[in-house]
Amino acid sequence: MKLHDLPPGELSRRLNGPGLGLVTGPFVFRINSASGAIASSLATLYPDFPVVGPETFVDFHVAVRSSGGLRRFVRKQVHFEFDSGLRPFKPLPWSQAFAMLEWGMNWCIYSHAHTFMIIHGAVLERDGAAIILPAPSGSGKSTLCAALMTRGWRLLSDELVLIDPEDGHLQPLARPVSLKNRSIEVMRAFAPESFISQPIHDTTKGSVAHMKPSAESVRRIGERVSPSWVVFPRYVANATTRLASVRKSDVFMSLVENAFNYSLLRERGFMAMSQLVERVSGFSAEYGDLDEVIAAIEQRIGVEG
Amino acid sequence: MRHDRSLLVAVLLNPGSVRSLDTAGWGLLIRQARSAQLLARLAVTLIEADLLEATPTAPRRHLCAILEVQLRQQQAVRWEVEHLVDALAERAIPLVLLKGAAYVMAGLKPGRCRLFADLDVLVPRARLGEAELALMLKGWASGHHDAYDERYYRTWMHELPPMRHIRRMSVVDVHHNLTPDTAPLHPDAAKLLAAAVPCPDRSDVFVLAPHDMILHSAVHLFNDGEFDHALRDLFDLYELVELFVHDLTDWQTLIGRAIELDLGRPLFYAQRYLVRVLELDMPAGLDAALGPLGPGAMAVKVLDALFERALQPDHVSCRSPAVDAARSLLYLRGHTLRMPPHLLVPHLVRKSLMRLRDFGEVRVIAQAQKADRP
Structure with missing residues (x-):
């Protein structure tokens, strides 16, 4: 039910x-x-x-x-x-x-939930290509995550990347995307057809609203995927879109920094992280315009926009 | 009056009984175990009984997750112990560990079953200042205590104010005895230190001798005010007794040591509630030897009613007004056992005033943060 x-x-x-x-x-x-x-x-x-x-x-x-x-x-x-x-x-x-x-x-x-390795970040998937967006605050991760979802990407999670250390697969949660402050207006304009809740003002994170996950994301919540890309978004007002490769060692360190339980999982955490980094390619995405950066990411990854 | 055993205690004492649990039963078991801080013990107990694999997936995930936490803590304890050895070696003060860290380093089962945060060490009273200095030189500092707290610890307590490492954030409690100076019981800490034994494969790390370990666990459990993890501590005692006390002769040795250390009363309680709450088998003839160590018959009746309630898992499914009242009374009792009334009453008044002040501060901070926001 x-x-x-x-x-x-x-x-x-x-x-x-x-x-x-x-x-x-x-x-x-x-x-x-x-x-x-x-x-x-x-x-x-x-x-x-x-x-x-x-x-x-x-x-x-x-x-x-x-x-x-x-x-x-x-x-x-x-x-x-x-x-x-x-x-x-x-x-x-x-x-x-x-x-x-x-x-x-x-x-x-x-x-x-320490049977998973948990990283602070978003996960989306399109045509079998899954991307992880690790989450330093203010990077524009949630905005880009919400934007990708409204352009046909399947949302696995907006906040918590759940990695099964056994096989490296990512576990969907598909809970609502939390939008903060200016990105609430940005997403209303970008995807007027999507449902965004009334903002809650004056929280410790400013104003917060939630975007309803797409129907496809919820329907396919049981489908785990293997990650293939790690994208480091960086929103800079009016910037032209610029993608640049990130070395595996930097991907590793950045994921460790954003992990909740990497050290708690000890050798298991190290092995899971190493295997994850082996499997993925990383690139940074500096952007000022959502449509532009989505097109650039899709081209880089080789999925149909 | 005997209470119905909680599901958690029933399963820990007889792990095979999980075979008949339905989904609701597993749900209740995991909740009780987590609240009582016994989830790690439950996981270890099921592994040892070869039952973890047969556990349904959903509860098994919680058991496996807590084992990860437990393993991480064991690793962290070993790492901190290396730093403590290093810090104290410079002053040639032997490292004597107490409680959780001692169980881990001595390879005893309670060390695999419990989660804990702080490391406890015992040093000779005469060398307390030296030990504090040695730890400070390696980065531990006692922070955020006001002058009152400082005086409370240094004048009346059996330990220094907790010391936190400035980078690793580990907390060490440096004790010079097992009970506060203001308490009615006065164990001779020099005797405890003299009998301390090295850990297996670690000649430079010491723990209390087996029987002393039991007595410390007992005094900590029954003379302390905090009862939210009493059941967890009783299970630790259960195992220590199973490991180190086998027959009436062992018990007589233990009782002799308890009398020597002025810890007869806590041992009386430990034995009584191990039998009454966890149904541990005892050799015949023990009551006659322990009886004289206990309080009067009336007091025993009252304490039975209190302890047997407070030794339930601290979970909503085991709570009742009577259980809450028992915990409150034991909290007060614990305090009266730490200090005589002429010190205790001003102390508690002061504590509650400070709590009010802290509450006010929290509100001021919250308002200031709010004002800060764009």
């Missing part, structure tokens, strides 16, 4: 009661929250994701709750709570509940 198949009111009932079992790729979350913003954001951004009942094994039990006491009435706040009652983040204003849920779900994955 998909989330949009739930009868009216059922989504809220589950979120307020037994929890909503939501499947995103290899992980099952059970989400509790009384926030109306979370119910409506899930309904609009995750409609095609499978939902499960109490009979399914749940990987992460999470809740987004309001603070107790007087805080319920004055400048209401929201907490992200993990199963044991652990609260890994400081509370945020109530209006930021959905952003908190998304960050919390990412936290669950990168701090527990």
Whole structure:
């Protein structure tokens, strides 16, 4: 059963009661929250994701709750709570509940799912060619990721690259793409047909909005791919598009820098990273215009635009 | 009153019982184990029982993931131990490890089963200053303590304020004894140090002698206020006892050592709750030898009610108002065992005032950050 198949009111009932079992790729979350913003954001951004009942094994039990006491009435706040009652983040204003849920779900994955090597970055695929965009903040990674998705690339993930150390394949999550500040307007203009949620303002990352993953990305969420390219985007206002090869040693170091659990996985991490870097070619992509850089990347990789 | 055993304890004591678990059961087991900080132990227990391969894929991923964390911590501990050996060698202070790091370096099973962050070492009291200096020269510093915290540690406690390495961020607690100076129990740390034994294959790294290790684990568990990982510590004790205490003669030696070190009471509790909570087999005739070490019959009844509740997994599925109340009372009890009331009351008042102040600071910082934003 998909989330949009739930009868009216059922989504809220589950979120307020037994929890909503939501499947995103290899992980099952059970989400509790009384926030109306979370119910409506899930309904609009995750409609095609499978939902499960109490009979399914749940990987992460999470809740987004309001603070107790007087805080319920004055400048209401929201907490992200993990199963044991652990609260890994400081509370945020109530209006930021959905952003908190998304960050919390990412936290669950990168701090527990160590059967994967996890790198901070985006993954997309077209005609069997998968690219990894590692993610120093402000590089324009999410913008380029969202733009590629609206031009027919399949989204595997916007934030978390999940690599199976056994065979080097990448595991899709296909969760919504998080857009920040100016890139929200940029993407509205670039892809008016795509759904972008109402921005949440004044978060620690500025304004945040989420773009719904493409139907194809969600439909093919079970299809893992082997990576073939690592692209280092760099947005520079008004720059002409310039692609340049990146040496394997630099690709290696940059992926290590962006990895969540490279050292935690020890020799296993080193072996997985070495095999990944052996397999891929890296290039940087300085750009000022999205259409131009997408055309250049597709030409370089040799896929049909 | 006996409580129903949690699923987690039942499985850890009888791993074969996982064969009959359904999906919901596996879900509950993993949740209880994670909350009780026993997920790594569960993974190791299932591996040793040859049951990990038969575990359904979804829960198995969590077990394999925690083993990665555990292996990384073991590696990190070994690396930090090398640095500690190096730092203390310059002053010819022998490195005596306590608790987690000791289990890892001595190759004992609890070292493969638990996650921990800090390294604990024991040095002679007379050389405490020298040890601190030696560690400071190699990059460990005790930071972010105000004058009150400094005085709290240096006047009353059995350890220095925690020292964090400025680059590797590892934390070392340097102890000169097992209990605070203000506590009613006064083990003679010189006797502990004199009996310390080298680790296998490491003549330059020492751990407490087996029976002393048990007594330290017991005093740490039963005379401390923090009960959120009590069950984890009880399992460590369970294994140490299984490894080092086999029959009534061993028990009598252990009891003798406990009396010598003024640690009879914690040993009494350890034995009692290993039997009552984890059903460890004990030789006949032991009660007569241990009985005199315990408190009065009334106190034992009360403590049974408290400990047996607090020694449940700290998970929502095992929580109840009675369990919460038991943990709070034991928290207070732990504090009264660290300090006499005329020191304790001002200390707790001061702590809660500082908490209020910190809360205020957090809000100020949050507002300042907000104002900073474009």
